[in-house]
Amino acid sequence: MNHQKLIPLEAMRGLAAIIVLIHHVLLGFAPYISGLLPQARNANSFVGEWYFFLFNGTSSVTFFFTLSGFVLCWSYFNSGDKSNLLKAFFKRWPRLAGLVLITTLSSHLIFKLGLYYYEPASLISKSTWLLNFGCPAPYCTNGWAIRFEPSFIDAFTQGLTTFFTGSFSYNTNLWTMKLEFIGSIAVFLIAAFISLILSFNYLITASIIFLIWALSVNPYLVPFIAGIFLSAILAKYKTRIGFYSALSLMIIGVYLLSYLIPEKDFAWVALIQYPSLIANNIRIIINTIASVLIIFSIMTNDFIFNKLNGKLFSFLGKLSFPLYLVHTLVICSISSFSFITMHQYGYTDELVLIITFLITLLSSIIISLPLIYIDSFWLKKINHISGKLFKITNH
Numbered sequence: 001m002n003h004q005k006l007i008p009l010e011a012m013r014g015l016a017a018i019i020v021l022i023h024h025v026l027l028g029f030a031p032y033i034s035g036l037l038p039q040a041r042n043a044n045s046f047v048g049e050w051y052f053f054l055f056n057g058t059s060s061v062t063f064f065f066t067l068s069g070f071v072l073c074w075s076y077f078n079s080g081d082k083s084n085l086l087k088a089f090f091k092r093w094p095r096l097a098g099l100v101l102i103t104t105l106s107s108h109l110i111f112k113l114g115l116y117y118y119e120p121a122s123l124i125s126k127s128t129w130l131l132n133f134g135c136p137a138p139y140c141t142n143g144w145a146i147r148f149e150p151s152f153i154d155a156f157t158q159g160l161t162t163f164f165t166g167s168f169s170y171n172t173n174l175w176t177m178k179l180e181f182i183g184s185i186a187v188f189l190i191a192a193f194i195s196l197i198l199s200f201n202y203l204i205t206a207s208i209i210f211l212i213w214a215l216s217v218n219p220y221l222v223p224f225i226a227g228i229f230l231s232a233i234l235a236k237y238k239t240r241i242g243f244y245s246a247l248s249l250m251i252i253g254v255y256l257l258s259y260l261i262p263e264k265d266f267a268w269v270a271l272i273q274y275p276s277l278i279a280n281n282i283r284i285i286i287n288t289i290a291s292v293l294i295i296f297s298i299m300t301n302d303f304i305f306n307k308l309n310g311k312l313f314s315f316l317g318k319l320s321f322p323l324y325l326v327h328t329l330v331i332c333s334i335s336s337f338s339f340i341t342m343h344q345y346g347y348t349d350e351l352v353l354i355i356t357f358l359i360t361l362l363s364s365i366i367i368s369l370p371l372i373y374i375d376s377f378w379l380k381k382i383n384h385i386s387g388k389l390f391k392i393t394n395h
Contacts, residue, residue: 008298008308010317016060017320021327023057025357028130028331048264053257059287062223066291069227073191077235087386089188098378103325104159107170111150121336134328135172173328183224190228200236219281223288230292239300246301253293259286322368335360
């Protein structure tokens with residue numbers, strides 16, 4: 001089994017991106033069904049149910065971060081080639097910035113052409129998330145997007161610097177990019193520490209220390225840290241487990257990915273007493289444990305790994321990043337326009353939601369297809385340039 005090419009894990013990233021899309025469709029057009037927003041939640045909302053992983057984009061983001069922690073250092077841990085880590089370090093910003101810049105400038109154009117319809121759509125769906133152009137509640141004041149004035153220079157600058165500044169007004173889904181970039185830098189530095197200083201010893205002790213540090217500094221670093229140490233442990237010990245054990249761990253992981261708040265099937269979480277550092281970050285911790293279990297089950301069982309190693313899964317992996325970047329723009333433009341039109345024609349709410357979801361998914365995939373080829377071309381260019389630079393440096 002070739003574990004250097006991690007198609008099954010990239011496929012999981014693609015599935016997680018689709019879950020984020022579903023999450024945002026519900027946030028925008030049916031907030032009471034999911035119960036994702038506290039002010040749009042009732043006893044019939046899906047939140048708290050064991051199957052909530054299908055709609056829980058919040059836990060999918062944690063999965064993205066855990067996966068990044070694992071994948072970014074996997075090649076280095078298995079090869080021991082320090083140049084792999086250095087190249088990955090220097091490639092990280094341009095690797096992410098290519099498609100981010102394209103989608104940011106595209107959003108600027110959509111603003112200028114007046115093709116965003118999120119405001120009138122939000123008046124129908126009663127979604128504050130949609131009214132705020134999909135901006136997560138802690139980051140934006142209510143109604144900011146209505147007063148937003150787009151600028152090409154601002155969009156161009158933001159596309160290149162969101163990783164450092166955290167600005168994301170042209171594509172609010174980019175709120176994760178600064179966290180992703182900071183987490184990636186932490187991955188490279190800690191991976192070097194594990195290999196060069198610890199020599200892959202004391203991994204459990206070191207992981208506990210770094211996890212406590214992450215909880216204290218920025219809880220979103222927790223999944224990155226967990227991914228790094230899982231990668232180091234599997235690279236060192238080459239752990240293998242049986243199919244039923246792996247399947248059981250995966251089922252537990254999927255169940256834990258459904259956790260958002262301690263209700264219904266997760267009422268037990270509220271019964272356990274935790275230190276305040278853990279209690280204040282329990283969602284991230286539980287979702288990180290879930291992500292670790294899923295990655296571990298895939299990487300330690302040949303049957304599961306090989307079953308997720310086909311062309312469809314390879315495509316899902318390639319689709320993940322473009323789909324993640326474009327779907328909020330689609331929701332606020334094409335999907336919102338369709339949503340408004342169907343309501344004007346008197347379609348039932350259920351039919352409107354189903355059709356809006358299908359329009360969002362299909363439009364996002366279609367728009368993502370050319371971006372997959374652009375991303376592949378861009379990555380080859382970056383690899384070529386970085387390869388040349390490191391040859392010159394080595395000489």
